[in-house]
Amino acid sequence: MLDKNKVSLGIAPIGWTNDDMPDLGKENTFEQCISEMALAGFKGCEVGSKYPKDAEVLKRALDLRGIQVCNQWFSSFLLTKPYEEVEKEFIAQLEFLKTLGAKVIGASEQSYSTQGKLDQPIFVDKYVMNDDEWVKLTDGLNRLGKVAKEHGMTLTYHHHMGTVVQTEEEIDRFMDMVDPELVYLLFDSGHLSFAGIDPEPILRKYVKRVKHVHLKDIRKAKVEEARKNNWSFLKGVREGVFTVPGDGDVNFAPLFKVLEESGYEGWVVVEAEQDPAKANPFEYAKKARAYIAEKTGL
Template sequence: MFNKDKVKLGIAPIAWTNDDMPDLGKENTFEQCISEMALAGFRGSEVGNKYPKDVKVLRRALDLRNMEIASAWFSSFLTTKPYEETEKEFIAHRDFLNDMGAKVIVVSEQGNSIQGQMETPVFNGKYIMNDEEWKLLSDGLNKLGKLAAQKDMKLVYHHHMGTVVQTSEEIDRLMAMTDENLVYLLFDTGHLVYSGENALDILNKYINRVKHVHLKDIRVNVVDEVKEEKLSFLKGVRKGAFTVPGDGNIDFEPIFEVLAKNNYEGWLLVEAEQDPKVANPFEYALKARKYISEKAML
């Protein structure tokens, strides 16, 4: 189905140790994490909070396991802080990823985000931007996109629950207001379905701008509970809203078909933050790898 020379399969370290709630998986080491990733059949990962910051140290650990770095999350604050602050941090982040051989930079606007707030309801408490904030965000992303292009890299924007770009309408507006040659889209199955969007519609509409993919499944019963009880994003994670492909309610076959038909190139990255004491990350990595092998022939 996919061109195996142009599509790589990776997995995120957040299943082993959660970046937003470090108590989840605090017992799991960096070495255990990447060893189990490799053992489960994955070729790469994004960068977690336990990963060495020294390029040589990180590269050696990955090379031992025939692993690569696909990308790493970057929090922008283009709507709430001076642009120069975000730019300075972005350049350092870009250069680190470039040294590690990554081709995309994952960016999510965290100005007014509620994703990290334990008590704020993720559906009821979401911030809605005004026109001035939309201009700050789009202009800032275009500038960051130019900085990424200087290193022959691409900025991929991560729509995300609890942030200012979550819904289909917000994704549409962001794509319309940014330069298609500078700002690309990270397509995340789980966050779209969680929000109540039609993931396939978004994928078909922006397939030419999708340059990075997160394969995340959801448990609909838990998402329904989050809505009904007005829970926060983080409490939803703790309750098990997310899981790996093949273990939840999303049918990934049509998604794989659209990506393959349009000759998608880049990473397909499994991501499912769960409590590792409840959902053993190695076992779930194997489950995801088996499902993707069967459904995507990858």
């Protein structure tokens, strides 16, 4: 069981509307999305492309439904843009999130990322950084982490399929090189599983440095199709590689146990990008909520 006084449960809007493929869920409005989140029993959410850009307008809509923003994706380009340009965008997002009461910002390096390329197989030709790029990335993130700390926020890093930090070796090297007081891990069960990595040992190794958790499930049969047929990441999303916890093949019991034993404090967030026409987001949100309540007591 997880401690309700320490752990909060949220859900990401990507099940309703896909920011990378706007045709998925184009019929679903912002108001429908957050209302269904609340009806399904979630208290927190991340930020999607249909959310109002005015923080006060957004906060008012969320407050009406008892929903709290807990995190927002930040695309960093530390390898391919001047640091000052990245920092300016980062600070703007920090200030937006602070207005909404969030404590965490989730960065992912998007230089050379293949996750958004429709014609790029996700298991082929992923970019691999050289030693100088490793230093440039981790030094840049340490600087951003310091900026976040000065704003009363926490920088977490999202390892992700198709990016420069995807494999177990890359995660280990990353965690070894960043400052543990400035850069934390955003742990994602689905991306590890998609990459063929057992998520439990990773969580057990780094749980004390995890400040945000994505609960994402996978369908192993679809992952194998993706590998066999050279699907892109987004093709995999369309075909149902991901699903909500309890509906796929990830074993969440040991993950919940590690979080419990470590005394984890923070948000755990259901994130499962699918085609809403095939997987009704409200139905799947309720399914995830019931499963997590049963397994964790949240």
